[in-house]
Amino acid sequence: MVQISKNSNFNGITPKNLMDATYEAVENFQIRAFFEAKDEILETGKFSEEEFYELLDAMIDAETERKLVLDSLIGKEPLFLEEIAETLKDFPAENVIRDIIYLKEQGYIEEHIEIKTKTVIKKIKGEEKEVEEKEYFYRYQVKDIPDDFIEHFFEPVSIVFDSEVCCQCGWCSSICPVNAISVTADTLEINDEICIKCGLCYSVCPRSFSIEQVGKSINKLDKSLNFSEKINGYINTYSASTTKDDIKEVRQDGGIVTSLLEYLLKDKLVDAIVAVQHSEEKWKPEPVIVDDLKDLYKTGGTKYANASTLAIIDKAKEYNNIAVVGTPCMMNAIEKGNLFSSGVPFFKNIKYKIGLFCMESFPYEGVLGLIKEQFEQDFNKVTKMDISSGKFIIYLDKGEDLNVPLKDVKSYARHNCHFCEDLTADYADISVGSIGSGSGWSSVITRNKKGEELFKGASKAGLIESKNLKDVKPGQPLLERIAGIKRKNCKSIELKKEKERSDNNN
Ligand SMILES: Cc1cc2nc3c(=O)[nH]c(=O)nc-3n(C[C@H](O)[C@H](O)[C@H](O)COP(=O)(O)OP(=O)(O)OC[C@H]3O[C@@H](n4cnc5c(N)ncnc54)[C@H](O)[C@@H]3O)c2cc1C
Ligand code: SF4
Ligand code: SF4
Ligand code: SF4
Known part of the structure; x- marks a missing residue:
């Protein structure tokens, strides 16, 4: 005490x-x-x-x-x-x-949800139309607690994996105090013999329970933030590109992520970064800790197969300050670490969260399959993959590029990405993606003061040039539209055993 x-x-x-x-x-x-x-x-x-x-x-x-x-x-x-x-x-x-x-x-505590319908004017195929939109209001009240009440027991995250909604972020395995969990890009195993049933893994898992209302409400408290239902809270939005030719060689879009990381490492604002690079198997991302600038460029470019980046966070414990790059589900996981406590040593050292926009990712086998079946190409000859203007594009070593409509590759994407509503990494300090900006440029959302200062610092250091995203076409309206579509199409999560438990209680 x-x-x-x-x-x-x-x-x-x-x-x-x-x-x-x-x-x-x-x-x-x-x-x-x-x-x-x-x-x-x-x-x-x-x-x-x-x-x-x-x-x-x-x-x-x-x-x-x-x-x-x-x-x-x-x-x-x-x-x-x-x-x-x-x-x-x-x-x-x-x-x-x-x-x-x-x-x-x-x-x-009980959550009361009130649904109201409002009429709004929307432009549909060039014509202004009245459309009914639902608004949700969430209120909270203490339940009548009976004398024999037993606090809910958080089960190990095998229930998330067994319900086929695990996004394989790897956070649970870093958090587990007895190393009972092993996560790879497509598997999760819990050693029941050593699990101490502490439930920490469940608390931090992005798929165990939603924290959507947490993010929104915290954003609303800060009156200086702009707020959008689709891309959530932000300070500024930019369209930006790196000024460095050697980053242009390895970048996916504007090379902003690599430029920010270079600035952080060079100015010693962090001691290391956690990101991914190509593994020995080409196009298979391998999570890495980089503490030397000379290794940074190996991380440039998007690998569309998913990675369990957060499974190596505990290995970065020796560093006082780190930056983590990851997809929105990983940013959500890190935010959930704030729920139970911030006492974990390797959690406290996460100083910067750089989030990537993400519509979906693919299992490694899915990436190989779509290159073979949709493009009839050898994946070793692919130098870059991209998703742009509704197309999945591959670039080949001979300088040629090929594309197929995005709808033709959707079936190769991971099933669990259908339960994800976040396109623009709501819980990052700064979010980066391509939607909204032109070729060779990235759309950037600074979500808080730290993210804004990071972007301004890298710009001032001459690593980045930028414009306001609102001055660029297709710009922010397209980004908001696609982010809205992702939220609308998101499937709701029902954990198998959770449902059984609530059925028994009622
Ligand atoms: C699976 C996936 C799906 C995406 N989908 C979209 C999309 O639908 N729309 C959109 O606008 N943008 C999407 N992006 C983001 C986009 O592809 C670029 O990553 C982003 O624009 C940053 O570009 P950059 O040139 O600044 O990054 P770079 O400077 O090239 O740096 C790229 C960074 O991404 C990290 N990275 C690469 N692959 C992965 C991975 N599999 N998991 C975690 N981190 C990774 C690397 O570690 C590196 O730090 C997606 C990214 C990923 C990883
Ligand atoms: S020991 Fe705790 S964190 Fe590890 S698997 Fe069991 S319940 Fe999860
Ligand atoms: S923390 Fe991540 S890897 Fe672990 S069960 Fe949850 S979603 Fe899966
Ligand atoms: S769509 Fe969501 S769950 Fe899938 S990789 Fe992207 S952020 Fe993670």
Whole structure:
């Protein structure tokens, strides 16, 4: 309990209330499982004893805060997340918003969804038409908790994989304190014999429960941010290109990601970056940690097969500051790490999150299959792949390029990408993609101050030239339209065992 007196979040809470909440918090199954498995955890070598206690402290603090938040809401009517954050001044607003969603998953809070219909004027095939649009309003209220209530137990993420919705990001395997999880680009295995049932993997998994309302509400708190239902919160949008000829040689679009990483490494704003490069099998991405500029350019260019980049984050523990490049599902996973605590040593060192736009990715076998079946080409001769203007394009070593309509390759894409609603990496500090900008340029969304400063810093260092995305054609309207289509077509996730559990409760 020593840690509580150190946490400035608890200033203003009476010692008695703090003590009561902490006693309740240590009853939490995650904390107990973690504490009781101390010897097994230390044996794996993932955490030192000091790190173990640091993480335990952070878990107890987070759970204590949740108990205090819960107590403050008893008897209140359903409220919006922003309203709750406004009422509970004792804690940082962002924490309160995350706490509510977590408490909902623990079974304490009920989500009330109100649907309203409004009429809007839309241009359809050049004609202005009245269209009905649905608006969703989410309010939260403490449930009537019976005396025999048992907090929801978070199962290991095998239920996500078994429900065929795992996006293979790899985050659960980095987080698991006893190294019970192995993730590759298409497999996930849990060693039940060593799993301590702490549920940490479930908490951070981007597919276990949605944090959509967390992201939106946190964005809405910052009145300086622009907000769009389709591309979410942002400071600025740009169309940008690298100024460096050697980055132009390896880039996918504007070479912005590589330019940002070069700036970060050169200016020692980070000690290492986590990205992907070609593995020995061409076009198969291999997650890598790069701490030397000379290896950076190996990461340039898009590999359309998916990678489990976050599975190597724990290996970057030795670095104080890292930048991570990844798809929107990976940015979502990292944000979920904020839900239970930020005490994990290799989580605290993530200083920059660079997100890529992503409509879908392909299994490695799918990439090979589509090159063979759709293009009748040897994939070793392919020098670049691209998705642009509704076409899947391949460039060959002879300088030739070939394309097929994107709809003809959709069937090769990964099934689990159908459960993904995020095109533009909502949870990144800065998001980069091609939609909206011309050839050789990238569309860039700076999502927060850190992302904006990074972009401005790399521009000032002469690595990037840019225009406002709103001044470019097809620009932001196309980006918003496609982001909206992805959200609309997204399938909802139903975890097999979760459904059975809720059916039994009703
Ligand atoms: C699977 C996938 C699908 C995409 N789909 C779209 C799309 O539909 N629309 C769109 O506008 N943009 C899409 N993008 C983003 C686009 O292809 C470019 O990555 C982006 O425009 C950045 O270009 P750049 O020239 O700045 O990047 P570069 O400077 O060339 O750097 C590319 C970076 O991407 C990383 N990377 C490459 N492949 C992967 C991978 N498989 N997983 C994780 N990281 C990877 C590399 O590590 C590198 O850091 C997609 C990217 C990926 C990986
Ligand atoms: S597999 Fe999940 S529940 Fe099991 S020990 Fe690892 S993190 Fe905890
Ligand atoms: S954290 Fe990522 S790899 Fe692990 S189960 Fe969830 S989606 Fe799959
Ligand atoms: S579509 Fe979504 S789930 Fe699939 S790779 Fe892209 S971000 Fe991940």
